[in-house]
Amino acid sequence: MSNSFIFYSVKILTELIGGIAYFPVWWYSRGLVNLLLGVKDFLVNKQKALALIVWVKNIFKPMYAQYDWQGILISFFVRAVQIVFRSIIMLFWAILGLAAVIFWLLLPILVIYEISFQLI
């Protein structure tokens, strides 16, 4: 009984210390992967909400089933404008996602720099 008690207390202690020591490594490995996956999901959802790909796919298809040549022409331009407009919004979201990743990557360096700046 007693040796398993020692075994367990040692195990718990190493787990505690190991957990804290693993923190910096985690930030640039699993933590980063988690963030990237999250940003990907976010962008995919935004794309779906904007239906950007649907608009691009249907660029030559007339809107409101107006199959005469005027309809096709007008549709093409309206769709082009829509696509540009929606792409701009999409770009904004993409930049936001990229900013989050860059922030994640630079945060530890920034913190170390700032702390040393304060101390020196």
Add this chain to the structure above:
Amino acid sequence: MSQESNQKTGIQFIACSVCNGTGRAGNGAVCRNCSGNGVIAYYQGRFYYSSLELSRPIIKLRHLKNGVRLSVNSLAYAAGLIGLVFLAYWVYSASLSTADFGAFAFWREKSAYILVFWVSVVADMFVVYRLSEEEASKNKVEKIKYGEAAGGASPDNWSEFKKSKGKFKTEVTASFSVGALKIAEQAFILASSAGHGEVKPIHLFFCLLKDDVSAALFSRLNVNPAKLIGKLKNQLLAMETGAKSTNVSFEFKEILLEAYIDALTFSRKKVGPVNFILPCLERDKNLSEILYDLDINHDKINNVIQWFAISERLLENYRLYRQASRFKPSSAMDRAYTAVATPILNHFSYDLTLAAKWGRLELCVGRENEIKEIFHELESGKHGVLLVGPNGVGKNMIIGQIARQMVEEYVPQILKDKRLVELDISRLLSGVTAAAAEERLLVIIDEVARAGNIILYINNIENLMSVTSGAEESLELSEVLSSALARRELVCFAAASQDNYLRYIEGKALGNTMAKVDINEPDKNAAIQMLESKIGFYEAKYKVYFTYSSIAKAVELTAKYIHDKFLPAKAVDILESIAVKAAKDKGINCLVDAEDVADVLSQKTKIPLTKITEKESELLLNLEDKIHSRMIDQVEAVAMVSASLRRARTELREAKRPIASFLFLGPTGVGKTELAKTVAESYFGDENYMVRLDMSEYQRQESLEKMIGSHDGVLGYLTEAVRKAPFRLILLDEFEKAHPNILNLFLQVMDDGRLTDGQGRTVDFTNCIIIATSNIGAVYIQDQIKAGAALEQIKESLVNDQLNKALKPELINRFDGIIVFKPLSLPDVENITKLMLEKVRRLLEAKGIGFEYDPAGVKKLAQAGFDPKFGARPLRRLIQEKIENQIANVVLGKGLKRRDTVLLDSEAQVKIRQGRVL
């Protein structure tokens, strides 16, 4: 190597051969062979093991570890918060000294406050790390992927387990919920503090009851917790105490492993305390006996766990669904803006996908196979699918589910980014001539074809059939639709009931262009699950709680006793009235149990369905006495009838036949009809639960229609009566006089307990008592009785020589009993006279007038009224003439007042005794 294979669950337990499953070597150290595991489980090609260590110091240590982890985390939280406060304070003080915004650039300033802030950012990052890791460490019960579940014989040795790779080994306790782990620990502490040598299933089960979910489960099963806990305590107290150390028993280890596999098969994400229940019961016979005493068995628990799983899954589906539905357009336009506005269609229809997007459609449970079949038909090129099934099986629910799936875009390509629109036929046809309706339909079909994003749904499509614009050879509406379908201009779902399909659609153009998908009535288990998904709504609305048994009972009883409707609708229908009644009778927050269900259904169907009460069981046991208080003699007949009624009420009878069927033989006036009436009164509670058919009225073949109705709307006398109140006594007087073809009907009734009426509906006779009477051989019986022959002998020669001339032998054979009524003797008639005079007394008493009779007078009356040929029938006439008429005369002549007494003297004459004057 000891091994134990559980046939039912398919789990194989393998115990370590070195330590015999204890996990400890001889000196108390951890067994080297199995590293303390003791026992492992093999299930579907994978090994499962538990590394949960249970001992007092280790449990304490584990709590300590959790405590330390919690305090480190809270420290980090606090540090992060303090840093922010410091920063805020610095900004505040900087704003006091300067108005220049450049001064707020804290990253360029040097200050102790800002140093604290930057250090606290590290703490913030640590918090993010800890939260994310804790989320990741919450192991979920890992589902075995499709096709990976390897069956076959297991490698039955420990070395195989050691060799196998990590993917095939699962540590189970990592997937236990906090509650489940806590209960396992509590079970150990309970056993250890009671001084028990081993932690047994009963310890675990006892601790389980403290868990909220398990408590809710047992309350759904209508268990009295105090009673259960009391019984468990007795079991615990009876165990041997005084052990120095407490070990984990072999069964306990098995339970941990099986709970995981249990959760796996229920596709739960975590192993919760409820998953311990069934494994505990399997391993402790006493436990299952205790629960059996409380009217709970394995199946019931299993179904309630399913119920909990269903509600959880519904909630989860709902969440996923809400997420997915965000992307569905909320207007009539598709995502690519290629659709066309459809004003006419919108006027005559209801948009199901929009309703689904806003969550207005009810959830559909089960029916995955039917939906798969519908999609399969669409994918294989059909543009029309017709759902055919009885009313109330849920055809509209299936269409609703398709609408929900269209919102999620979880559908075949042909349905993606489309609207499902229900065409309202009655609106389309109302107020216009057929020609105008046809015009409307044509416009709608044009609109749908042009829009290209519309799927039509037409409920009760038979209404479109045989609507023509009048002129001969003009098209009917359905053909307009079917030609559009044939040209593939639109996709259309439709629904029709079974008989309407046969009558109007099969073989017609529309029937040929559309693929038919049969929607059948769900089986009992599926129906229970469908009900379980709806229960929550009624519970919230009426603030009552349904026990599992009430739901099961509702399905069981409606399936058995309501035949003109179908599951699940017929069970859902009565659920609401049950909830209302329970809320009224028992008050809010009460439990609805099986008795309440039986109560409501009894009221609706007039069938006594409630549990046999003490009073009623006494009545049933003394049924003979009760009948004899109305009937004189005929002991054999009464005994036979009573026995069959007792069998029926305790449900010890074949469910597919009528409760009982008897043929009463005997001369007129001996009490055949009277016995039938008495049975109706004592069994159904009222003489009026009797349909009486004089079969002499059915002597011609044409009278068949009168009995069972005809296809052109004439309702049958017999079938209607039984259809409306299935619990009845059917008295067929002078049975042999009916036309042989009519008698043939009863062959089927007595054999299968059902009959198809003129309209094609099946009428259920399984809750009827059928009594046929006949005068065949009446004279023969009288002669034989006079000659002193035994009743049994008379019966035999009656059946063999006389009865078979009038009735077919197979019909005679169908009767449960042929009962010969004896001719009445003079003492019998005297007793009957007394009974009849008692009736007169009751009538007079109601008027406040007394009635007394002299025994000698009764004898005289009996002698005058007795006629061996006509039995007791002349007696009634005599009493009418001699007594009732005279009394009536006196009453009319004002010679009889309240408190007077009518006397029947020894000469059977009526006299009046004046009452006292007040």
